[in-house]
Amino acid sequence: MTDERRDTVLVVDDSPETLGFVTEALKKTGIAVLVATSGEAALKICEKVTPDTILMDAVMPGLDGFDTCRKIKDSQALQHVPVIFMTGLSETEHIVRALEAGGVDFLTKPIDVDELKARIKVHLKNARSVQSAHVALDAAGRHLVAVSGEGTVLWSTPQIHNLLSRTGAAETSLFRLGRALGDWLDRSSEGEGRRKSFMLGLSEELAVQLHPLGRVGPDENLFRVTAEDEAGQVQALQERFELTQREAEVLIWISKGKSNKDIGEILGLSPRTVNKHLEQIFVKLGVENRASAAVRAAEVIFAL
DSSP, rough: OOOOOOEEEEEOOOHHHHHHHHHHHHHHHOOEEEEEHHHHHHHHHHHHHHEEEEEEOOOSSSSOOHHHHHHHHHHHTTTOOEEEEEOOOHHHHHHHHHHHHOSSEESSOOOOHHHHHHHHHHHHHHHHHHHHHHHHHHHSOOEEEEEEOOOOEEEEHHHHHHHHGTTTOOOHHHHHHHHHHHHHHHHSSGGGGHHHHHHHHOOOOOOOEEEEEEEEETTTEEEEEEEEHHHHHHHHHHHHHHHHHHHHHHHHHTTOOOOOHHHHHHTTTTTHHHHHHHHHHHHTTTTHHHHHHHHHHHHHHTTT
C-alpha cells in the first residue's frame, strides 16, 4: 500500500499577509500546512501534531519566536524537528539568537519562495538522517522493536531475537508480537493511552512488558521490550525501597551504569526528569551518589 502521508510544515507568524503568502506557496508543492498566529498557539498545535518542519517568525507579541523555539526544543518528542526562522531582522545578534534558541536556519523577509522551498527540502532530509542515526545508536544493546500501524514488524534488534528464542520459535513469536502491537495501536488513543506500558504473554514460558517510545517515522512505532524477570526486578525494588514504578525503572538502569541522558532516551524522559527521580531515589535509599544507589539496587536484584 502506498504511503500517502505528506510532509507537514507549521508556519508561525502574527502577520496574516505572511501566513497567506507562505501557505499558498507551500501548498502548491504538495506540502500540508498548519498555521499559528502566536507562539502560544504553536505550542498547543505541537502538543497534538508533530510537524516535519517549523517556519518561525522571530518577532511576535507575547511569546516571541526565540522563546517558542526553546520551549519546542525542550520537548524530547520535538527535538528532531528543524525550526527555520523567517524575519525582517538581519542583524548578526538576531541570527545568533535564532541559532542559540535551536533554529537551524534563518531567512530574511521578504521571503523568496524558491529559496524557502529549497531550504525546507534540505532540512527535512537532514532531520530524517539525524533521526535515523539517533534511533540506530539508541538501539545498540537494547530490546527494541518497530512496527507499522497494521502490526508488521519493520525491524528489531538482535536482543529481541535472543529474548524470543526462549519460546522455541523466535520468528513465530516475533510475528505474534507484531500483530499484538498492531492491535494495541489500533485500540489506543493518540493521547495518554499511547504512553502506557502493558503486558503481553507470548508463551507459557515468556511474558513481556511493552513500553511505547513513540513514532519515529511516518508509520514506524517504536517499543522497548522488557522480559518478565526485569518486571519482577522493578516490583522488588518498589517494595524494598518504597519507590514508584518509574523510580524503580530509573534505578535499574543506574545499576547498569547508564547516564541520565541514556536513561532518558530509554524510558522516554527528559534528563531533567531523570534527575528529579534520582533525587527521590537517593533520599529513599539513604545514599548520596549513583554508585551507592547501584550497590543497593544490586543487593536486591541478585537476591531474586
